[in-house]
Amino acid sequence: MSKQIPIAVAVWSLLTLIPAPSQANPPNSAPDTMEARVQACTICHGDEGKGTNDVYFPRLAGKPAGYLYNQLLAFRTGRRHYPPMNYLLEFLPEPYLKAMAEYFAEQHPPLPAIAPPEVSQGVLAHGQGLVTHGDAARSIPACASCHGASLTGMEPAIPGLLGLRPAYVSAQLGAWRYGTRTAKAPDCMQVVAGHLTEDDVKAVAAWLSSLPAPANASPAPKGTYTLPFDCGSQPN
Amino acid sequence: MLKVKILVGLLALAGAVPIALVVVSKQTAAQAQEQKSVAPASTISKGEYLARAGDCIACHTAPEGKLFAGGRAMPTPFGTLYTSNITPDPETGIGRWTAEEFYGMMHTGRSRDGGLIYPAMPFASYTKVTREDSDAIYAYLKSVEPVKQLNRPHDLSFPYNNRSLILGWRTLFFSEGEYQPDPSKSAEWNRGAYLVEGLGHCGMCHTPINALGGNSQSDAFKGGLIPMQNWYAPSLTSNKEAGLGDWTIEDISDLLRTGVSKRGAVYGPMAEVTYNSLQYLSDEDTRAMAVYLKGIAQDAAPDVAQPSVPPSEGSLLMSLGKTVYDQRCDSCHGAQGEGAPPHYPPLAGNQSIQMQSAVNAIRMVLNGGYPPGTAGNPMPYGMPPFAGVLSDNEVAAVVTYIRTSWGNRGAAISASEANQLRSAQLN
Numbered sequence: 001m002s003k004q005i006p007i008a009v010a011v012w013s014l015l016t017l018i019p020a021p022s023q024a025n026p027p028n029s030a031p032d033t034m035e036a037r038v039q040a041c042t043i044c045h046g047d048e049g050k051g052t053n054d055v056y057f058p059r060l061a062g063k064p065a066g067y068l069y070n071q072l073l074a075f076r077t078g079r080r081h082y083p084p085m086n087y088l089l090e091f092l093p094e095p096y097l098k099a100m101a102e103y104f105a106e107q108h109p110p111l112p113a114i115a116p117p118e119v120s121q122g123v124l125a126h127g128q129g130l131v132t133h134g135d136a137a138r139s140i141p142a143c144a145s146c147h148g149a150s151l152t153g154m155e156p157a158i159p160g161l162l163g164l165r166p167a168y169v170s171a172q173l174g175a176w177r178y179g180t181r182t183a184k185a186p187d188c189m190q191v192v193a194g195h196l197t198e199d200d201v202k203a204v205a206a207w208l209s210s211l212p213a214p215a216n217a218s219p220a221p222k223g224t225y226t227l228p229f230d231c232g233s234q235p236n
Numbered sequence: 237m238l239k240v241k242i243l244v245g246l247l248a249l250a251g252a253v254p255i256a257l258v259v260v261s262k263q264t265a266a267q268a269q270e271q272k273s274v275a276p277a278s279t280i281s282k283g284e285y286l287a288r289a290g291d292c293i294a295c296h297t298a299p300e301g302k303l304f305a306g307g308r309a310m311p312t313p314f315g316t317l318y319t320s321n322i323t324p325d326p327e328t329g330i331g332r333w334t335a336e337e338f339y340g341m342m343h344t345g346r347s348r349d350g351g352l353i354y355p356a357m358p359f360a361s362y363t364k365v366t367r368e369d370s371d372a373i374y375a376y377l378k379s380v381e382p383v384k385q386l387n388r389p390h391d392l393s394f395p396y397n398n399r400s401l402i403l404g405w406r407t408l409f410f411s412e413g414e415y416q417p418d419p420s421k422s423a424e425w426n427r428g429a430y431l432v433e434g435l436g437h438c439g440m441c442h443t444p445i446n447a448l449g450g451n452s453q454s455d456a457f458k459g460g461l462i463p464m465q466n467w468y469a470p471s472l473t474s475n476k477e478a479g480l481g482d483w484t485i486e487d488i489s490d491l492l493r494t495g496v497s498k499r500g501a502v503y504g505p506m507a508e509v510t511y512n513s514l515q516y517l518s519d520e521d522t523r524a525m526a527v528y529l530k531g532i533a534q535d536a537a538p539d540v541a542q543p544s545v546p547p548s549e550g551s552l553l554m555s556l557g558k559t560v561y562d563q564r565c566d567s568c569h570g571a572q573g574e575g576a577p578p579h580y581p582p583l584a585g586n587q588s589i590q591m592q593s594a595v596n597a598i599r600m601v602l603n604g605g606y607p608p609g610t611a612g613n614p615m616p617y618g619m620p621p622f623a624g625v626l627s628d629n630e631v632a633a634v635v636t637y638i639r640t641s642w643g644n645r646g647a648a649i650s651a652s653e654a655n656q657l658r659s660a661q662l663n
Contacts, residue, residue, distance in 0.1 A: 028574060038618070039618065040605075040621070041618075043620035043624075043625070044620075044621075044624070077300045078300075083662040084623070084662065087603060087605075088606055088621070090508070091511040091606065092606055092609045096609045
């Protein structure tokens, strides 16, 4: 367990005026930590949100808190659709969702080992091209222009794209194309996803998941760079 | 116009709120609409409180929709109903309604034009609401932001799209009339009864549901499976089910208002009731409800539930169940099912998992859940969903184990019962 937890817990305790956890918990009392409170999540997202073997269950650890919070709100209202999560979040108030988002944002377990890519070098090169340069002729902006040159995202609400598995990335881009995932308007990712073909999606998903963990996986501070066009969840 | 406003204001100051509103209701519709802010602030805030107690918001506000603009889908076995816009917009909402007409609808289940209203709008309970309380709710609704949004037509299959069928339902299940206090009981008991039977519309779920989707007076609060949702609302009158008879008043009111208690937590549709409605009620009112609920729980010893599997299979399930429990459940619910109340509910002696119907326990294991986050419990602890990690057989085994261990008197259940609930709608 990382050192962040007690600090994080102390912060939340102050915020919510809940007494700090004491060593002398009476027998059979639930530990007063966020870690205990999110056990209903970590069964799918892994301890500290580090991900599990299920390729569709995303890692949460270290993603920007604002991004995670936006996702929790989207699941709560059904704007983003995954029934088991829509159900769990239905009656949780906003300050609590924020506390959950902050908890997962502050966890930094190591990124998973990368699996060898299952696609050809040509496909990987196509993916790399789209991520780093885009394709102006087809109105596809470089993914890096928003997700950052090191692809670790930017505070408060642009997620990094590392440590995600190809199946998950493809499913998310597909969900935007078919409208089952939407973000706050203007939904820039919907525009981006709308220009991608099935082959593009496969290629970027494969290339992203082939990248090693960067030395510093933290998202860039807010305002480090300007987005090429507007995103409702991260006003420029 | 100004004169009328002053007159109304004075009457209200003198405490004659109902009269003031009668004055308003005698105006023509157009005039009534112009004076939407005539009710004094105290009436409006009382109305807001009562609207909370009636949980109007849960049905009349769509997810991400505007407050009280309606349009929320209510799936029923006969098709989907869409709730009405009850904001004060004159064209699409209730802006042209008078207080009289509003009370008429709450009390008789007939719309302003005399048309019959579907009982999914709980007028069978709201009929018990007093004129004074109805007027306060009306005043509050007139004070919220008007939203222009046409009602979405219901999507009901033949013959249920014919409103005259409601007449049959009414004959069987509707008896019109305000709540009549029982003079042999305390004022607190009567207040609790008024809220539970009236605005709280608890009977809408806690009563056996018949083929028409209605519920009958004689079976009031006897429990039943909620159609479409696949949750079982336990009987509130029998200790065999919710078993409130041996709870303390404090535990019952904690459960209602905060969502957790030393005896159990709320989940499923009941979590919504606490989240949208009960958490906003005063200490006195939740206590009054608890006094009434404890009072109507009959002190019959629980029956022993009938197993749905042969005894040999039952004992195999028990040994597998113990393995699953020790591995997956005891970290929260304790080796002896003692839990860590109020956050991890006890399973030993928990009447709600021992009922004949095992639906709720199976669904908890499959879907997990968080009690609602409330003022009294802002950061609830959650239970993980096990649908993805346990087989049907393991679910049946662990549910059998918790229903029959530690002195619990529930019965074994089969893997097919667990399997059927995998497809239950989640929200």
